[in-house]
Amino acid sequence: MTDVKIGVVGIPGKWSTEAIADTLEARTGFRLVIDMARVTLDLAAGTLMFNGVDLGSLDGLVIKKISEIYNPDALDRLEMLRVAEARGVKMFSRPEAILRLMDRLACTVTLANAKIPMPPTIITEDESAAHDALSRYGSAVFKPLFSTKARGMILLDHDAPDAVQQIASFHADNPVMYIQQKQNLSGQDLGMVFLNGEYLCTYSRISQSDSWNTTIHSGGKYAPFQPDAELIALGRRAQDPFGLSFTTVDIALTDAGPIVFEVSAFGGYRGALEGCGIDAAARIAEHVLHEVQP
Template sequence: MKIGVIGIKGAWSSEQLAKAVADKTCQEKLLFEMQNLRLDLPSGKAMIEGHDLSTFDALIIKKIGKQYSPDLLDRLEILRLLEGRGVKIFSSPCSILRVLDRLTCTISLQLGDIPMPPTTITEDVNHALAAVEEYGEAVFKPLYSTKARGMFVLKPGPDARKTIEEYSKEYKTMYIQKTIDLKDSDLGIVFLGGKYLTTYARCKTTDSWNTTTVNGGRYAPVDPPQEIIDLAQKAQAIFNLDFTCVDVAITDDGPFIFEVSAFGGFRGLLNARGIDAASLYVDFVIKKVQ
């Protein structure tokens, strides 16, 4: 059995996953970065570091690149060809394509009748300004980002239009979401193979508007009520991901889903719950491949 990991060399979660694969399959550690791959369409070979990924039994995608951008969609298309020609890939590139772009993920959740914070999508500065005034305070979110990178909070005011005009020069399609009172924490509800695994919380320790660990958040164990787990289960089922974390906020207006992630959860599971997600994920993959 030959299983490779698509990830980032030196990154903690990618290295953990590659090591777990090596330990459980008694093979060398096979961790690859997509920018080093050559896909040859006539032969179907996908060569990287002397290996042909088209001959592997399976590939596990942990990270598709260091920075979120539309370029990652092209990398997923390369992997989609390998999957179409028989390589088992976890999660399927087609599934990841539907969550990588924040707008695509949001539209799928909305069509699935999943509660989300009030959100505006527009290319028009006037509409964007109207949304900020309607919401009272709003978060502008790039379509490709993680851990709140590139996001900022904006309130109505004399400089709001200018701020939006400058932002729209870099981000043509603006994703604007009403600021939600997180009550100092939100939840990461984790699923493996579509089955509930556990939940952890991201708790604010600073005055940041978000709970990400990049901005000082810390992980903590939490056991949400069954109706919250059921809601997260419904949200993740839309995408058919093999491993996923659903971000949920519990508010006075009820629960809201922020996003469904194809890559998150390893660090939170270990720090908050003592769970080795990499090991469990590899066990799941091996069972599927056998």
């Protein structure tokens, strides 16, 4: 396909960002990897410039990653991309959909409103209420509102002698405390992959250490997993309110049944490849090119 220009918003040099750009370039002859830290919005001119290219002139943008680290400032980058969208650039996924996922609380509230089963969760700015929640849960994970791969999370037990001090320390960095009852993951949790709302596959993340979480960042590894129809239906219901082009739903199997931890803003490309044998970069490229054709 010629004369089609699709940019990739991501982290230059990162495997998944470059894999999508490679695939699009092979199909269109056009390549542009966009680092949002170097993008300038001129509202008066209506331009969104990166390396001399007005992003509003492109046919589409694949948003693979908006920032290396999740933080409130990254939300502003999504707002900037809405200017290009308003000029007719097709977005995969739409910035407004991603906005509701980067903030852990926004994702949780959306899932709760959709009646998706999740771990018991308390959100508070009050340290006494946080300590009460920890006492009730017995063991809880304190999570920053903006983080990935368990970064910044701490696991606390109610009988820890320094629990009050640890809560205070966490609160100093996280004015709004997100507290979730620790779940028994039996050494694994699941990533259920969807493309434009259609189920692709499920992979598991299996712990390779004594870490309380199974993330690859903590030494976990990917493996295939075959869910039943009921579990797939749960994953589909969880991702449906967000309307994403590509996503992964994080699911755990517990004694009380399956629960959803979160829906990913940017999907699990490596998990799909290593756990399922599916080239998600190629799949998203095919989807994008189909959508932008006149």
